[in-house]
Amino acid sequence: MSLSEVEAATESEQVEQPAGNLRKEAWKRLKRDPIALVGFGLIAFFVLVAIFAPLIAPYAPDAQPGRGMITPTNIPGPSAEHWFGLDASGRDEFSRVVYGARQSLLVGVVATLFGMAGGLLLGVLAGAFGGKVDTVVMRIVDIMLSIPGLLMAIAIAALLGAGLWSVMIAIAIINVPVFARLLRGQMLAQRGSDYVLAAVSLGVRRRPIVLGHILPNSISPVIVQATLTLATAIIEAAGLSFLGLGGADPRVPEWGRMLADTQRYLASAPHLAFFPGIAIVIAALGFTMLGERLREAIDPKYRR
């Protein structure tokens, strides 16, 4: 008791804003958490790979150093010369995975951020106002959810024309209802809680109640969902590029498309599926680990 009092007393000298205090605490806890650090390390690793791809990759992503060695039945696997082997066109698989990090991470992060932003907006609207606003917003969300995700993404991407941006926007839009529904449900549950009632009885205005109490207590599952969406966004981007709706230049490698392209050679050259696949898994794992620990760090109930 006395020790924690001393601690609290020294803390109070440094900290002005209670909200800032909480954020600082969360950061402190996150820095001590090995799993969060591993997750952060994985993400940092892929970001660095993406940035320094030209320095890391031994070949350009569209060079075909192994052109002569390829026959339809023989695609060489990993060797000292080509670490991840060659692909069906004789391109160096390692270089393509390295370059692929650029496109994949970009699509995943941007699409998830946009999807989350849209979902937050709709979710807060529905969760904060309830009643008719809630009904209208949730019916829109239901309609969006009733259309198969990839089908809708194809429709949106086709409407916007092939290109990186339309892929990102299409994936963002199909993820909006997921975030919206999740947040709305959480907010609705929080809205009936005693501390919200207490804030109302204190005469706190609606906006601070929604943004200061209900939203912060509802956001954790949304953050975790975002880390999972990052992984699926990469896969969805692959689906779109497989259908010819991806980035304008087919020579620019992207993990998803590399995975999609391998299906004809799966029996003869499984390494073509393995390497981009494992890259997706590890990147997704990194985001998930960080996301999971972030959720615990920002929740004061887990404070140690």
Add this chain to the structure above:
Amino acid sequence: MSDQVPAPSAEKRASADVLLSVRGLEVHFPIRSGIVVERQVGSVKAVDGVDLDIPRGATVGLVGESGCGKSTLGRAILRLVEPTAGTVTFGDVDVRALAGEDLRRMRRQMQMVFQDPMASLDPRQNVQSVLSEPLRAHGIGGDHRARVRELLDVVGLPASAANRYPHEFSGGQRQRIGIARAIALEPQLIVADEPVSALDVSIQAQVVNLLEELQDRLGLTYLVIAHDLAVVRHIADVVAVMYLGGLVEQAPSDDLYATPLHPYTKALMSAVPIPDPVVEDTRQRILLQGDLPSPADPPTGCRFHTRCPFRQPTRCAEERPLLRTVAGHADAHRVACHWAEDIEAGRILPAASAVVDPDPVREPDPQPDPAT
């Protein structure tokens, strides 16, 4: 706290000045049915015609079993749930007529203490933020840090508590934080909804004493909602007994406990164990049978007649009794029973099935057989 002049205790108790007056208050929750087009198929009459006066500086206890509508009544007074009919007058302000910003400003005068102190505190808010939030909401300037320290001191918590979070406290400490929050705006009325029911018995007395101490210091008026008759007896000047959405008896605390007039109150009193084995073994007890009827479909006439051991063939099922005075009792003692006088005089006896008579003379414990 320093600028508040504490009202002298004796004077405030005697004062007939009514702070809050409730008349014919109803809270009916609609029961809706239908898939596309919803229509109302009925209503849950959680509070159904309550009249209640709370004198300034007094403590009114509201007791009743779970589901009788006592919490809803408390919340309806604060407009945390919307009443469907009736009036709530605070001082000379018609609380039900207020809306928007006027209502928000009015909330400053009326605060609430909740039953579950953990649930009523935002887990992401530290105590500093919890206690300064009401100050921010009403644009009260000054040094919030100093004010929070003062509030913590008043409720008996160390100043270092300000930087800690609700989960770091014990139940009793959390309830102190909840009380500090309720007094932060220096309200006149505090509705305390089961303020100690969620606490350990050993902590209950501390919190009850804190509430009483604050009342003396700040001149507060309390409406204390509880199901624990002992707590209410300790803290309340006036006790109102609620059954299925309506008040059945209202009296100064001592009168009510000494001479309960309503059959329901009698039954409640006889459910309280008396810490004297001789009395406990020899007194006659009245047991209520069955459950609380559904507030969606309350019994006609007297709400209590379906379970009343003193039920009479006439009037009880047809006429809803109103709160009235009974000859031979103080005017402040009012009861909603058609037959209160006859029951008191012993002319009407309870149905035998509802009475648990004291055990016949208890056999002495068998003596150990000297042979073994």
